[in-house]
Amino acid sequence: MLSDATWRALQKRLGRSSFRTKFRLSEKELAYASDRGLDVLTTHARDFVTRRVAPRDPPNEGKQTPVTGHPVFVAQHATATCCRGCLVKWHKIPAGRKLTVAQINYVTDVLLRWLSDQLAAPQAKRPPPPESQPRP
Numbered sequence: 001m002l003s004d005a006t007w008r009a010l011q012k013r014l015g016r017s018s019f020r021t022k023f024r025l026s027e028k029e030l031a032y033a034s035d036r037g038l039d040v041l042t043t044h045a046r047d048f049v050t051r052r053v054a055p056r057d058p059p060n061e062g063k064q065t066p067v068t069g070h071p072v073f074v075a076q077h078a079t080a081t082c083c084r085g086c087l088v089k090w091h092k093i094p095a096g097r098k099l100t101v102a103q104i105n106y107v108t109d110v111l112l113r114w115l116s117d118q119l120a121a122p123q124a125k126r127p128p129p130p131e132s133q134p135r136p
């Protein structure tokens with residue numbers, strides 16, 4: 001499991017990148033994410049990472065992760081876990097060899113942290129309900 005301190009440190013670094021911070025879930029992706037829940041998203045995240053990012057020479061390296069279409073894809077761009085190039089640069093995970101199970105777990109944890117923050121955010125930012133009209 002990713003510790004709170006590790007996640008906060010990573011969040012801080014990602015927060016300094018205007019490129020990374022512009023990734024947000026669309027209404028549709030947010031609805032999909034809250035519909036499926038974190039357990040299903042964990043399965044999807046692990047599957048995408050294993051198939052698209054983990055191989056020694058990932059097919060389409062650098063372009064293997066679509067920008068929209070699934071909340072996990074968006075999370076991958078937001079957290080710089082979209083390709084091996086970004087994993088080297090941001091997470092110090094070397095390229096040229098298959099990701100270990102521990103590294104796949106780490107990436108999956110990062111993705112789930114970002115996704116749960118996104119799922120929590122709309123509630124936090126939701127405006128208070130309009131004041132009820134006093135009855136005459």
Ligand SMILES: [Zn+2]
Nearest residue numbers: 082083085086
């Ligand atoms: Zn990338």
